[in-house]
Amino acid sequence: EAGVAQSPRYKIIEKRQSVAFWCNPISGHATLYWYQQILGQGPKLLIQFQNNGVVDDSQLPKDRFSAERLKGVDSTLKIQPAKLEDSAVYLCASSFAQARETQYFGPGTRLLVL
Amino acid sequence: GEDVEQSLFLSVREGDSSVINCTYTDSSSTYLYWYKQEPGAGLQLLTYIFSNMDMKQDQRLTVLLNKKDKHLSLRIADTQTGDSAIYFCAESGSGNTGKLIFGQGTTLQVKP
Numbered sequence: 001e002a003g004v005a006q007s008p009r010y011k012i013i014e015k016r017q018s019v020a021f022w023c024n025p026i027s028g029h030a031t032l033y034w035y036q037q038i039l040g041q042g043p044k045l046l047i048q049f050q051n052n053g054v055v056d057d058s059q060l061p062k063d064r065f066s067a068e069r070l071k072g073v074d075s076t077l078k079i080q081p082a083k084l085e086d087s088a089v090y091l092c093a094s095s096f097a098q099a100r101e102t103q104y105f106g107p108g109t110r111l112l113v114l
Numbered sequence: 115g116e117d118v119e120q121s122l123f124l125s126v127r128e129g130d131s132s133v134i135n136c137t138y139t140d141s142s143s144t145y146l147y148w149y150k151q152e153p154g155a156g157l158q159l160l161t162y163i164f165s166n167m168d169m170k171q172d173q174r175l176t177v178l179l180n181k182k183d184k185h186l187s188l189r190i191a192d193t194q195t196g197d198s199a200i201y202f203c204a205e206s207g208s209g210n211t212g213k214l215i216f217g218q219g220t221t222l223q224v225k226p
Binding site for chain 1: 118149154155156157158159162202204211212213214215216217218219
C-alpha cells in the first residue's frame with residue numbers, strides 16, 4: 001500500500017512570496033490533515049478535511065493560508081504572502097475515517113522563508 | 115485547554131530501558147498516542163492506549179497511563195541505537211474529531 005505522498009520535499013522562498021504544497025493521501029482515506037511543525041515543537045493542526053469538506057480550520061491563519069481538497073482526494077496548502085515565521089515542516093496525514101483511526105503521515109515539506 | 119508536556123531529552127546506553135514521560139491536560143481525551151520521528155521523516159505511530167486502560171504492552175514497548183494524574187509514559191525495553199529518534203506524545207482532545215494535540219517531543223539518544 002502506497003503511503004501519503006507530499007511534494008515538494010524542500011522549498012526556499014523569500015518573504016512575501018507565495019508557495020504551495022501538495023498532498024496525496026492513502027487511497028480510500030476520507031480524512032486529510034495538514035499540520036505545521038516548527039523546529040523544536042510538536043506538530044500543530046492547521047486544517048482537517050472530511051472528504052472535501054472542512055471539519056476544523058480554527059488554527060489556520062486565514063489571512064495568508066488557504067487549503068482545498070477538490071474531489072475529496074488530493075489537497076493543496078497555499079501560503080500567500082509568506083512570513084519568516086512560516087518556516088517549518090508542513091506535514092500531511094490521512095486516516096480512513098475521523099476519530100479513533102490511525103493517522104498516517106507523509107514525509108513533510110520543509111519550508112524556509114528568507 | 116488542551117496542552118501536552120514532555121521532557122526534551124533522554125540519553126541511555128544500548129541495552130538499557132528507556133522511559134519517556136508525558137503529561138496532558140484534557141481529561142476527555144479518548145485515546146493517547148506515541149509517535150516516533152526519525153530525522154527528515156514524517157511521524158510513525160508506535161502505539162496508542164484507550165483512556166479506560168492503564169497499561170498496554172506491545173513487544174518491547176510498554177505504555178502506562180495514570181488517568182488521575184494525567185500522566186502517560188512509554189517504556190522501551192532493551193533500547194537499540196535504531197531507537198534514537200524524537201518521540202511525541204499526543205492526545206485526541208475533546209470533540210472526538212480525530213484532531214491530535216502533540217507534545218514538543220523527547221529526543222532519545224542511545225549510546226553504544
